[in-house]
Amino acid sequence: SGKTEKEKGTNDKLKVGLSMNTLNNPFFVAVKEGAEAQAKERDVDIVVTDAQNDPGKQLADVENLLQQNIDILIIDPADSDAIAQAVKKANDSDIPVFTVDRQSNGGDVATHIGFDAIKSGNIAGNYMSETLGGKGNIVEIQGILGTNVGQLRSEGFNQIVEETPDFKVIARQSANFDRGEAMKVMEDILQANKEIDGVYAANDEMALGALAAIEAAGRVDEIVLIGCDAIDPSMDAIRAGKMNATIAEPPFFLGKEAVDTAIKISDGEDVEKEVILDSNLVTADNVDQIKTK
Amino acid sequence: MEQAVLEMVGISKEFPGVKALDGVSIHVKRSEILALLGENGAGKSTLMKVLAGVHQPSSGQIKINGKEVSIHGPKHSQELGISIIYQEFNLVPHMSVAENIFLGREPRLITGVIDRRRLRDETRQWLEKVGLTALSPDTLLANLSIAEQQLVEIAKALSFESNIIIMDEPTATLNEEETEKLLNIMRDLKKQGFGVIFITHRLEEVEEVADRISVLRDGKYIGSESIKNITRHQMVTMMVGRELTDLFPKLQGPYEEPALTVERLSVREYLHDINFTIKKGEILGIAGLMGSGKTPLSKALFGLYPHKEGTIKVGGKTVNTPREAIDAGIALVTDDRKDEGLVLGMSVYENLLLPSYRRISSFGVLHKRNKEKIVDRWIKALNIKVHHSSVEVGTLSGGNQQKVVLGKWLQMDPDVLILNEPTRGIDIGAKAEIYQIMKELAEQGIAIILISSDMPELLGLSHRILVMSEGTITAELDKEHFDQETIFQYAAGGELHV
Amino acid sequence: MSNDVTVSKQEKKQSLNKIDWLSFLEKYRVVLIFFLLCIVAGFLSDAFFTTSNIMNVLRQVSIIAIIATGMTLVILIAGIDLSVGAVMAFSGAILAGVLTAGLPLWVAILASTVVGLLFGLVNGVIVSNFGVPSFIATLAIMVIARGMTLVYTKGYPLVVSNEAFRFIGSGRIFGIPVPIIIMFVIIGLMFWILRYTSFGRYIYAIGGNEEAAILAGIRVRSIKVAVFGIAGFLSAISAIIYTSRLMSAQPTAGTGIELDAIAAVIIGGTSLAGGKGGVIGTLIGALIMGVLDNLLNLMNVSPFYQNIAKGLVILIAVLIDSRFSKLKRS
Amino acid sequence: MSNDVTVSKQEKKQSLNKIDWLSFLEKYRVVLIFFLLCIVAGFLSDAFFTTSNIMNVLRQVSIIAIIATGMTLVILIAGIDLSVGAVMAFSGAILAGVLTAGLPLWVAILASTVVGLLFGLVNGVIVSNFGVPSFIATLAIMVIARGMTLVYTKGYPLVVSNEAFRFIGSGRIFGIPVPIIIMFVIIGLMFWILRYTSFGRYIYAIGGNEEAAILAGIRVRSIKVAVFGIAGFLSAISAIIYTSRLMSAQPTAGTGIELDAIAAVIIGGTSLAGGKGGVIGTLIGALIMGVLDNLLNLMNVSPFYQNIAKGLVILIAVLIDSRFSKLKRS
């Protein structure tokens, strides 16, 4: 019986493989959910794997996906360089492949859909500079060092910091994109520094962790806090005036877009070589206009 | 006088809080068997460990063939021609017998690669010497009984072909038969010109093989005497420092009420259809060769085999787990004090109290006052040589460890006391005290099951003796009917005698 | 060669002052290392010895110290529990879930502690009744609990809005943060249990020689199950504090905390072989690691170098530690 | 009366076939569990028993199996090595760094294996010469090696462009992927060493009874150091394969691999207490976990449920395992 089902699968429906870098982070969970929702909507099969942030496991995941007669492969790479080998494997077995969120530095991809991490860092830097009048003590809480999103957002943010001579980075620590860790790191930073004007956290999870610490210290009003991703709880925090801004890189859309693109490619339609989705600044002014789902 | 192969002069060794050796001098000649005697904790093992390079003496000198040496470590000691059987085993459980015997000295094919065939062949040769002819060199050590392990230790010591062989209580875990075999080996060694130092608490063995005795007491050298010039009685006096009369006290007859009844007890391959009853106040001896099932029987009575068949009843209660056994008033002194009897890393204090904790606590909270009283009582009653009860039990001398095991069960006021080799490694003075205690307990109505491979002990203390062979009871002998000869006959598989 | 390995214990009571002093050093060497570290920290950062920072460190340490307390018991019986972090995440999720469903706070707390306890008991039964090595049993349960957390939360943090609940993680009693109080109460209680109850002494006996413990009539299985149960329960307590501090349950909560907890236990002098050690050492072990993290952050050491610094300090601490114990022996 | 001591043993030998069969089951029970799993996998997925999938699984398993082989030796001497994953990352980074500097491949490979070896030796010296518990020593080294990797790579992956290098991870010899060959060679060699050399036997002796090993004059310290050295060296070998497979060195490579490796060792029947077990069991242990991952993917089990399924299967495997060993005992 397994066989007939399978045949049906290959004959009737499009079968999409989605190799996620991790699902241990709400951002990526939302990417997956967007993709799954759209797959249901458009009546295609989708097979999802979770590489748990390990590029080696992701290569194995792709190999395993390629064993299962998928028609097209979508990858959210754990690492842009390492993923090239997986892309080449897909190329070798003539399965069309493209990336979302993070790019592949090698192999032939049909397209890439994603956000520009450097730009996102720039937006954060610029917003900080404008709100603080180009002057103040700044804290940067970085993502996982060793992932390119983590690195590139930091790079983008620091480009602006360097152009702003009166910005002083008084602390720069990593909290691995994790809320609990960010709280702890921020608590220590608050102890060490009596004057803090702005905090940039490379994602909203960390921004919310930092916020918990800042709130407990009763210093919400002194500090401009900016995150990234525009997940629901941070939008609420912006509405409540506890957080100043975030950058909308709505992952749910990204997932939906990915499936639509997969269908297009399978239908033989032309797609752009690169689709960079817009990342928008979200503040109290526009928080209610931004759609994330 | 002939030159001594080994001479130790004025050896002292201190452990924190204890002066284990205080200026001890001994010597042994070629073709001589020296028996080293002394009470538990006298310092015998410590002196031997100094020779083995395990301990460094704080003062004194050691001469081998007249040349002064200082022994840096176990390997060095071996190189100097000394080989030792430690009181506690030093074997690796999950390796084969052959590998254990040649550990560190395996025959090689080329550098680093073991010649397994030669290893096996040479092992067979040494196993034969100690009478383990049927034992395959590839058997895992963990599968051997304690006595077999002891024989492997002996084979290992012999395989060094050293000039001086030290045996620290090698017969403690052996029965009559194997002991005899070992004594023959010792005579053989002597003939070949070896110097042998032999430690034992069984004076009959001393009389049989030793040429000379040296005695230690409280870490001090007491004296030395040729075996021809000394009686057993005098030896005891030298060791204990006082006169010792009757080793075995006169027993009263048992009461009539039964204390424990066993019916149709079977445990897998160990025990088959065991039936007997022991009365209150009775001392029931159990005899049998190695592997006859004495130890499994003791464990089964204590509820240690969940898959047994048959029933064990004490005062109307049946026993299926150790806890039930304890609640029913059974106490078990095991023959394997290191693995089963003691928590070596815990203090003497806690080891003495472990089974009693349930009694001296309310809602699980312990009362300090009771604890100290109990501990002091048993340290005194059993004359346990320890300078403070907070000392880790693992640092006590072998015999004193055994006393701790005894003490913790006596404290439980048992109705049925199972003693499996209770005096193993215990000195003669303490033995007399323990026998006295047993007598008093029996008079109070406590039933005692005495498993022992020490024949005089068994014959001297039992009201009645059961003989076991291959997991069954082959004879039940009354005081009037038992003697060594009869017991051996049944132990070797004779018919049931009613 | 000095094989006089077992000498060390005999001394405790008697003899020379020199030896007493060494005994003291030996017994409390972790404490000394900890004070040393604090003094160094005080020199390196002005912010370190402020009341607010000390409270801060203690509060941060509370979560791991509570989990490490349960881990201490498990290690004392010669086991290990890798599932504590995952159980913490799941208990936290249940807590948030129950609160979100509108049920009262006490129900949520009860539910989450019961869940923690249950996971612990399951660990205990697998280990003690089926004889599965605890490393692998709790590893399996860890993976399962992680999976259940993800399924239950769908991978998203669950936000808690019950304001009364905030008190547990962020409130103060007489100026002392509540998590600190909870931590001291738990450690104090466990200290007392380990020392003055038969249950506590049995734990040491089982770790020291399980066979002998069985023969002494101790219900070894039940005690093992209870010990794992306590570890699970304490994971849930940590989960409650953690969830309250963040006012949300994180599906990734406690990831890797098992290694930190085990490290705290071992630095605190409890032996992985079982039967030796205690919870006070564990507290100090957790504090050493907490102070270290805090100091590195206060000094704003670059994250790349933080790892190196942290590893080195731990190494130095354990090396000093082993030095002390050698000193004592010789 | 002269029938002797060994009665019980002889009985064991002669006796019934039933017992022999049980012995067989006992000894090879992991293998049976593995076959069982494979059969189930074959039923559940048509793709499972294809040559390409089998090669696929073996290749995926190779990295962890090689590390787990080193871990086996460490565990046999009753130690543990938590640093393997971090050492793997650092060795990989060095490899890529040397290649990027334009030096020939053999230099890069040499450099990376020497680095792995050195880390291992450092572990060994800390553990055996200073008496630091291996858990905490290797934890510290793990954190340090992670930090050094981040410092060296600045947090970015290092791309490798040497095309000849690709062969190690992706090439084939007689149709068999190279990593599989490397894996079998290493495991075969270790199997032989453990069985037939004195070094190998001393490893068992040390784990079984260190005191006895010392008294037998075995150079226990040097052997321990060597064992940790081998574990470090094998981490580097895994790093080479991993780096070649991805044609880049990842700063986060090997994160958490230590737990998987330890799990493979234990599932494979090597006891954490030391002295008992071997590398063939470890290979099977690694294969069980690899097949499981592969199967869950082939069957398209949702990732959140994969954790639960994986945990349950491991649990079932070890429960069957402990059943078997009980069967034998009774």
Ligand SMILES: Nc1ncnc2c1ncn2[C@@H]1O[C@H](COP(=O)(O)OP(=O)(O)OP(=O)(O)O)[C@@H](O)[C@H]1O
């Ligand atoms: N490693 C040690 N640490 C501390 N004290 C020790 C140590 N070894 C022995 N002792 C102490 O030294 C004394 C002598 O012990 P030793 O083992 O030499 O006695 P023994 O004569 O062999 O007794 P037994 O007949 O019981 O075996 C005892 O008081 C013992 O407690």
Ligand SMILES: Nc1ncnc2c1ncn2[C@@H]1O[C@H](COP(=O)(O)OP(=O)(O)OP(=O)(O)O)[C@@H](O)[C@H]1O
């Ligand atoms: N076939 C066997 N396999 C494994 N263990 C065994 C076997 N037979 C006995 N044993 C164990 O070995 C120990 C010694 O058993 P044995 O039957 O030799 O006892 P025994 O008759 O009391 O002899 P001894 O007087 O030497 O103790 C016991 O603990 C028993 O459980």
Ligand SMILES: O[C@@H]1[C@H](O)[C@H](O)CO[C@H]1O
């Ligand atoms: O873009 C994503 C998100 O910002 C997430 O929060 C962390 O990982 C990044 O790759």
Ligand SMILES: [Mg+2]
């Ligand atoms: Mg002795």
Ligand SMILES: [Mg+2]
């Ligand atoms: Mg016996």
